[in-house]
Amino acid sequence: MKAKFIVFEGPDRSGKSTQANLLSDYLSQREADVLLTREPGGDDVAERIRRLVLDPAHKVSPMAELLLYEASRAQHTQQKIIPALEAGKTVICERYTMSSCAYQGYGRGIDMDIINKLNDIATLNLKPDLTLVLLMSDKYFTERGEYLFSDRLEREDEAFRHKMRKGYREIAAKTANAVIIDADKPVAEIHKTVLRELSNYAILDGE
Ligand SMILES: Nc1ncnc2c1ncn2[C@@H]1O[C@H](COP(=O)(O)OP(=O)(O)OP(=O)(O)O)[C@@H](O)[C@H]1O
Ligand SMILES: [Mg+2]
Numbered sequence: 001m002k003a004k005f006i007v008f009e010g011p012d013r014s015g016k017s018t019q020a021n022l023l024s025d026y027l028s029q030r031e032a033d034v035l036l037t038r039e040p041g042g043d044d045v046a047e048r049i050r051r052l053v054l055d056p057a058h059k060v061s062p063m064a065e066l067l068l069y070e071a072s073r074a075q076h077t078q079q080k081i082i083p084a085l086e087a088g089k090t091v092i093c094e095r096y097t098m099s100s101c102a103y104q105g106y107g108r109g110i111d112m113d114i115i116n117k118l119n120d121i122a123t124l125n126l127k128p129d130l131t132l133v134l135l136m137s138d139k140y141f142t143e144r145g146e147y148l149f150s151d152r153l154e155r156e157d158e159a160f161r162h163k164m165r166k167g168y169r170e171i172a173a174k175t176a177n178a179v180i181i182d183a184d185k186p187v188a189e190i191h192k193t194v195l196r197e198l199s200n201y202a203i204l205d206g207e
Contacts (some may be wrong), residue, residue, distance in 0.1 A: 005081065006128060006132070007094075008093070009160045019191060019194055020094050031086060038096045046072040066118065073119070073123065078124065080091060082126060100166055101119075106171075130178075138161055140184065141161060141195065177201065
């Protein structure tokens with residue numbers, strides 16, 4: 001298996017971490033050299049920026065929010081993802097450029113051309129080989145996991161979450177190498193679908 005860049009996307013609590021971990025374990029067992037990461041990815045600078053954005057004590061304007069996320073993304077992509085790919089690792093990342101299109105574009109109404117441009121600048125144009133977009137019905141939002149109002153973005157209401165799902169659906173349809181996965185399904189079934197998509201995209205040999 002060649003070094004590939006695989007991204008999990010989707011609204012809050014849609015199962016990204018669950019599936020990213022399962023895929024990482026699966027690939028590691030097949031002796032792939034895997035880096036499992038998520039924005040902001042443990043990078044100190046990127047983490048601090050992210051903490052600033054998510055702190056409920058701050059009122060962050062939509063454009064400031066976008067620029068802070070892009071700064072964090074630039075740091076994480078350039079310090080962590082690109083070096084790993086260059087070292088031959090397969091990178092699995094939770095959240096990437098599509099999150100800004102959904103949250104700052106559809107959610108906050110910032111012009112998508114601006115977001116796309118900033119995404120390209122922040123990532124040095126690095127595009128995923130496959131983006132797996134997990135979309136679940138809203139009824140699972142409160143059922144899954146602890147309903148902790150942990151940060152500012154999670155406090156958004158149902159209408160906002162509806163906008164997010166619509167956004168992700170429309171963005172995924174326009175994005176190369178992106179697929180939507182029904183995240184209402186059980187964990188094991190979604191994992192199988194993920195593996196099937198990796199085969200479809202020639203990331204896994206079909207076995
Ligand atoms: N397919 C599923 N069916 C039922 N519960 C699930 C499923 N996938 C994940 N969960 C549960 O839902 C919760 C959220 O899952 P997870 O943390 O993987 O989502 P996430 O997309 O990474 O969330 P966040 O956006 O907060 O990082 C967890 O408690 C997890 O165990
Ligand atoms: Mg997660």
